[in-house]
Amino acid sequence: MNATGALGRYGEKLAVRRLGEAGMAVLARNWRCGRTGEIDIVAQDGDTVVVCEVKTRRPGFEHPMAAVTPAKADRLRRLAACWLDRHGGLPPGGVRIDLVGVLVPRRGAPVVEHVRGAA
Template identity: 45%
Template sequence: MKAKDALGRQGEQIATSYLADAGFLILERNWRCVHGEIDVICRDSLDTVFVEVKTRSSTAFGHPFETITEQKLTRIRRLAGAWCEAHADQRIGSIRIDVVSVLAPPGRLPLVEHLRGVFR
């Protein structure tokens, strides 16, 4: 496994733990379909939340939130729609897209930031 992939997996685990500790019910991780992958799908009260996790070891190449472009949001919206279609038998409620940033410098505690409702 490449170092970048390992860092990404570590960040997803940190983000999932953070969300669970904040009271979110984790439904799925790394859900895949022909259009791509959603990092984390969870429930926050009545909302079904699709979470994009961005992990970096530093901000040398910018903050992780800076990687969320309009194109990426469009892809996540399409994936959220595909997940809802595949789970039509479940109560979906309102949907929203959140982004969790994990800064994980080597040898230091990670810093987690959570942007709620990037798209509703």
């Protein structure tokens, strides 16, 4: 695995921890839907399914939250529909798309920011 991949995996690990601290249960990680793409984390928040995009960056690059463009948000919506189609349809609480941004400095603790309903 290259350095970028390792950084991304580290960010996903921190995101899973943050979601767990928020009371969510992780249902899947790196779930793929054909050629549509991949959902980083699928979680359950009460009776809501949460599709979570994780963006991890080092300082000096764009802020992790800036990486979710309108095109990326559309793809996340299509991926959410694919997940629901393959896992029994829309739950009572619906579906939500969240974003977890992880900023990993060269020194010191990473900063993890969770935005609910980001897309």
